[in-house]
Amino acid sequence: MSSALQERDKDGLFSPEVREEIDAWIAKYPPEWKQSAVMAALRIVQDANGGWLTTELMNDVAAYLDMPPIAVYEVATFYSMYELKPVGRHKICVCTNVSCMINGSDKIVEHLEKRLGIRLGETTEDGKFTLKEVECLGACGGAPMFQIGKQYYENLTPEIVDSILDGLE
Amino acid sequence: MSEDRATVTIEVDGREIQAKAGDMLINVTDAAGIPIPRFCYHKKLSVAANCRMCLVEVENVPKPLPACATPVNDGMKVYTRSPKAIAAQKGTMEFLLINHPLDCPICDQGGECELQDVAMGYGGDVSRFVEAKRVVPNPDLGPLVSTDMTRCIHCTRCVRFGAEIAGIRELGATGRGEHMRIGTYVEHALNSELSGNIIDVCPVGALTSKPFRFRARAWELTQFDGIAPHDAVGANIHLHVQNGKVMRVVPKENEAINETWISDRDRFSYEGLYSSDRLMQPMLKDNGAWREVEWEEALEAAVNGLRAAMGSDSAQFGTLIAPTSTVEELYLAQKLTRGLGSGNIDHRLRQTDFRSLGDHPPFPWLNGAIADLEDVDAALVIGSHTRKEQPLLAHRLRKAALKGAYVALLNPFEVPLSHDAEQIAVSPASMVAELAAIAKAAGVKATGDLKKRIDGAKPDDRHKAIAQRLRDAGHGRILLGNLAAAHPDYVLLQALASELAQTVGAGLGYLPVAANSVGAAIAGAEAGRLPGWKRTDAAALDAGAMLEKGLRTYLIAGIDPELDCANPAGAVATLAGAECVVALTAYRTPTLEQVADVMLPMALFAETSGTYVNGEGTWQGARGVVAPVGKARPAWKILRVLGNLLGLEGFDYESADAVRSELEAECEGFEPAAGEIELGDAALMLQNDGLVRAGDVPIYAADTLVRRAGALQHTPDATTGFVSLNPTEAARAGLADAREVRVTQGENSVTLPLEIDPAVPDGCVRIPAGVPGSAGLGVPFGAVGLEKG
Numbered sequence: 040m041s042s043a044l045q046e047r048d049k050d051g052l053f054s055p056e057v058r059e060e061i062d063a064w065i066a067k068y069p070p071e072w073k074q075s076a077v078m079a080a081l082r083i084v085q086d087a088n089g090g091w092l093t094t095e096l097m098n099d100v101a102a103y104l105d106m107p108p109i110a111v112y113e114v115a116t117f118y119s120m121y122e123l124k125p126v127g128r129h130k131i132c133v134c135t136n137v138s139c140m141i142n143g144s145d146k147i148v149e150h151l152e153k154r155l156g157i158r159l160g161e162t163t164e165d166g167k168f169t170l171k172e173v174e175c176l177g178a179c180g181g182a183p184m185f186q187i188g189k190q191y192y193e194n195l196t197p198e199i200v201d202s203i204l205d206g207l208e
Numbered sequence: 209m210s211e212d213r214a215t216v217t218i219e220v221d222g223r224e225i226q227a228k229a230g231d232m233l234i235n236v237t238d239a240a241g242i243p244i245p246r247f248c249y250h251k252k253l254s255v256a257a258n259c260r261m262c263l264v265e266v267e268n269v270p271k272p273l274p275a276c277a278t279p280v281n282d283g284m285k286v287y288t289r290s291p292k293a294i295a296a297q298k299g300t301m302e303f304l305l306i307n308h309p310l311d312c313p314i315c316d317q318g319g320e321c322e323l324q325d326v327a328m329g330y331g332g333d334v335s336r337f338v339e340a341k342r343v344v345p346n347p348d349l350g351p352l353v354s355t356d357m358t359r360c361i362h363c364t365r366c367v368r369f370g371a372e373i374a375g376i377r378e379l380g381a382t383g384r385g386e387h388m389r390i391g392t393y394v395e396h397a398l399n400s401e402l403s404g405n406i407i408d409v410c411p412v413g414a415l416t417s418k419p420f421r422f423r424a425r426a427w428e429l430t431q432f433d434g435i436a437p438h439d440a441v442g443a444n445i446h447l448h449v450q451n452g453k454v455m456r457v458v459p460k461e462n463e464a465i466n467e468t469w470i471s472d473r474d475r476f477s478y479e480g481l482y483s484s485d486r487l488m489q490p491m492l493k494d495n496g497a498w499r500e501v502e503w504e505e506a507l508e509a510a511v512n513g514l515r516a517a518m519g520s521d522s523a524q525f526g527t528l529i530a531p532t533s534t535v536e537e538l539y540l541a542q543k544l545t546r547g548l549g550s551g552n553i554d555h556r557l558r559q560t561d562f563r564s565l566g567d568h569p570p571f572p573w574l575n576g577a578i579a580d581l582e583d584v585d586a587a588l589v590i591g592s593h594t595r596k597e598q599p600l601l602a603h604r605l606r607k608a609a610l611k612g613a614y615v616a617l618l619n620p621f622e623v624p625l626s627h628d629a630e631q632i633a634v635s636p637a638s639m640v641a642e643l644a645a646i647a648k649a650a651g652v653k654a655t656g657d658l659k660k661r662i663d664g665a666k667p668d669d670r671h672k673a674i675a676q677r678l679r680d681a682g683h684g685r686i687l688l689g690n691l692a693a694a695h696p697d698y699v700l701l702q703a704l705a706s707e708l709a710q711t712v713g714a715g716l717g718y719l720p721v722a723a724n725s726v727g728a729a730i731a732g733a734e735a736g737r738l739p740g741w742k743r744t745d746a747a748a749l750d751a752g753a754m755l756e757k758g759l760r761t762y763l764i765a766g767i768d769p770e771l772d773c774a775n776p777a778g779a780v781a782t783l784a785g786a787e788c789v790v791a792l793t794a795y796r797t798p799t800l801e802q803v804a805d806v807m808l809p810m811a812l813f814a815e816t817s818g819t820y821v822n823g824e825g826t827w828q829g830a831r832g833v834v835a836p837v838g839k840a841r842p843a844w845k846i847l848r849v850l851g852n853l854l855g856l857e858g859f860d861y862e863s864a865d866a867v868r869s870e871l872e873a874e875c876e877g878f879e880p881a882a883g884e885i886e887l888g889d890a891a892l893m894l895q896n897d898g899l900v901r902a903g904d905v906p907i908y909a910a911d912t913l914v915r916r917a918g919a920l921q922h923t924p925d926a927t928t929g930f931v932s933l934n935p936t937e938a939a940r941a942g943l944a945d946a947r948e949v950r951v952t953q954g955e956n957s958v959t960l961p962l963e964i965d966p967a968v969p970d971g972c973v974r975i976p977a978g979v980p981g982s983a984g985l986g987v988p989f990g991a992v993g994l995e996k997g
Contacts, residue, residue, distance in 0.1 A: 094393075107378075112380060116382035116384070117383065
């Protein structure tokens with residue numbers, strides 16, 4: 040499309056490293072389907088931006104992949120791993136789905152909220168932790184569980200939670 | 209899918225139906241008149257199958273199937289009202305209503321709501337849902353579309369309309385599950401010139417008309433047929449009337465003309481009918497002061513004024529009439545003018561180049577059916593901001609482009625399109641040279657001035673590619689748009705286009721400027737053309753000459769001289785200097801008060817019966833459906849009385865139909881022939897000398913009615929005037945950090961806000977015409993000087 044919205048200089052978008060990484064994903068798809076790289080591109084851009092996406096960054100991804108911006112917003116709002124507000128250095132994603140709930144995820148959430156002084160969906164004032172409720176992460180065998188960064192922690196108890204959090208920078 | 213698909217026989221509710229294999233079941237049942245409820249399905253949009261309302265039972269299939277996404281095959285047995293189908297429909301309805309508010313009494317959609325209707329027909333009578341319903345905040349989509357997103361059932365018709373028809377995907381579904389919502393995410397007013405159609409496709413009250421909000425209930429309105437009076441499509445519309453007022457306009461389906469769509473201009477311009485500056489009573493200027501008078505006095509004054517000022521020299525009388533007038537008005541205006549012995553009548557108010565094209569020029573029409581535009585393989589559009597000039601013709605071209613047609617545009621600035629196209633954007637002074645380069649690449653042989661242009665041209669790869677694609681096309685079309693028609697070298701552009709079309713074997717067509725530009729040519733409201741477009745050699749001044757030369761008396765009809773004439777400053781000065789100006793006008797404006805001597809209040813579209821001839825040459829009549837405001841009268845009746853009072857023969861018509869019949873008789877045997885352009889001496893008028901203005905007419909400034917349509921004037925497309933330059937030219941002119949610019953064109957100058965726009969080419973400055981900001985300037989194309997304002 041030659042809509043003015045999309046006629047942007049692509050070379051000026053992102054850092055060379057980010058661009059290289061996105062290009063590697065674009066190369067995996069046929070040229071006319073480069074929008075298929077949108078999820079990877081959003082993840083890469085999010086990681087490079089301290090874990091969250093701004094509207095401007097989503098617009099940049101849209102321009103880079105020749106997509107209408109709204110199509111990128113749709114993807115970014117649909118998947119829970121994309122953050123649209125700033126998050127803490129450590130994002131704690133607590134599963135509260137059926138298996139974890141049966142195995143006491145309520146107590147884990149309660150303990151986390153008390154220890155961090157924040158509610159689900161909030162970030163500590165020092166910007167260290169964000170607490171997030173998520174749906175099943177596919178680790179029911181180790182319920183209750185949470186994910187911090189790229190790491191899963193299973194068979195949690197309040198004591199185990201404390202020792203994990205104590206070990207984080 | 210190939211066209212020679214097998215015919216299959218299916219059975220629906222015990223009834224045998226023939227269908228093409230692979231057709232979707234819902235198309236087949238719709239054609240057979242068998243009702244199946246639906247929300248997300250729309251015949252003009254892709255199949256989403258997300259609402260599940262059209263579930264039906266199919267024999268030997270364990271689960272109910274959505275009729276919109278189930279292809280038919282031979283021997284298929286379908287039950288739309290079996291217990292299984294009814295249970296599925298009822299279940300879907302119950303789910304859809306879970307989050308839908310029960311606010312029908314305050315919802316604008318109430319009474320014409322698909323959800324209401326289907327709930328009545330297929331839903332249960334009580335809800336089992338006792339939990340809290342969700343509430344969704346309403347995004348502001350601009351001045352045309354009102355939102356109540358809590359009512360949305362997520363059918364995504366509006367999203368698909370944007371992506372597939374408007375070609376601008378502005379709406380989307382963000383979030384998921386319970387949190388899904390339809391909106392723009394980043395709040396902004398919709399940019400599409402077709403955006404109002406989402407009001408019609410929305411099956412619930414989530415998207416409704418903002419100007420119509422809370423004005424009337426559907427069942428209080430009476431529906432009348434009408435014709436949209438703006439562009440060369442003549443979209444078929446329904447006018448919804450309450451208590452003698454047009455309350456809103458919606459499309460009337462006509463596949464050959466407007467399909468099921470209308471442009472926002474056609475939909476919302478009715479607001480101009482009730483603008484506060486409507487002239488309600490005839491007015492007379494006495495010693496410089498205006499006073500309201502009765503019709504008799506006004507008509508007498510008009511006739512005496514015309515007679516006295518004209519004296520015995522009928523060549524001192526001229527008529528300027530809007531190309532949005534009805535055929536009847538145009539015909540009577542020329543009959544009156546010629547009856548008085550003058551050939552000076554014209555509707556081509558924005559044209560500046562009236563040099564001769566020989567004795568048999570092509571008739572200025574589309575040269576084919578509107579729907580044919582979808583089937584072109586290659587098109588070259590010369591001088592047209594297609595989407596904003598002719599929204600629905602642009603939509604047809606877009607459909608062609610999506611089917612693989614090659615579309616090229618030659619314009620004085622790059623225009624935003626919703627499809628792929630080759631765009632050549634050059635300074636207006638280079639447009640002739642660029643077209644000549646394409647002609648040269650195509651091997652056009654010409655003589656005289658045209659040969660000079662072609663010999664001097666230097667085709668590059670782009671020109672060669674366009675020539676080649678046009679030559680390769682089985683169905684090629686070259687179209688001249690409104691920017692070409694206003695160009696000072698219009699005859700050169702036409703002659704080159706015509707030669708090019710002949711050489712490559714393409715059709716040459718015009719995108720007529722206004723709703724009745726074609727009708728005006730047929731009705732004889734054109735200098736040198738009698739009704740039936742018959743040539744006449746009687747002395748005649750065209751619109752440009754009439755205003756340049758300065759006559760003693762003028763009749764003007766349906767125009768704002770400072771906005772509708774090619775040279776606004778010149779037109780106003782000339783009219784102000786005339787001895788007598790009689791204005792048929794719907795509006796009372798300061799300019800008319802300045803230049804006119806008598807103002808006769810005329811009725812507008814919807815208030816008067818009349819005919820419009822669209823770009824493809826279809827005559828479309830419309831009735832007056834509301835009484836004119838105040839003491840305004842239909843213009844054909846005013847002209848009839850003027851004719852009678854002036855003692856002219858043949859002005860005793862009983863109805864507008866009688867006028868039309870007379871014209872039809874005079875048009876007997878008229879065929880818009882291909883014609884042949886014989887260009888005499890035609891020097892290049894516009895030279896590349898400094899900055900050259902390109903003046904396009906913005907979509908909502910095109911005519912008197914739309915200019916006064918309140919909501920449209922608050923859309924992003926509305927403007928009162930600006931100057932736009934690309935960053936390089938802005939820097940060169942020392943305007944890089946300027947916010948306002950003083951524009952000088954000849955003796956005139958105005959100050960306008962500056963916008964930096966890379967779409968404007970070097971050597972060009974875009975300053976729209978037809979808007980108040982540039983009313984103090986001259987013709988739309990010409991050299992201008994800029995300085996910091």
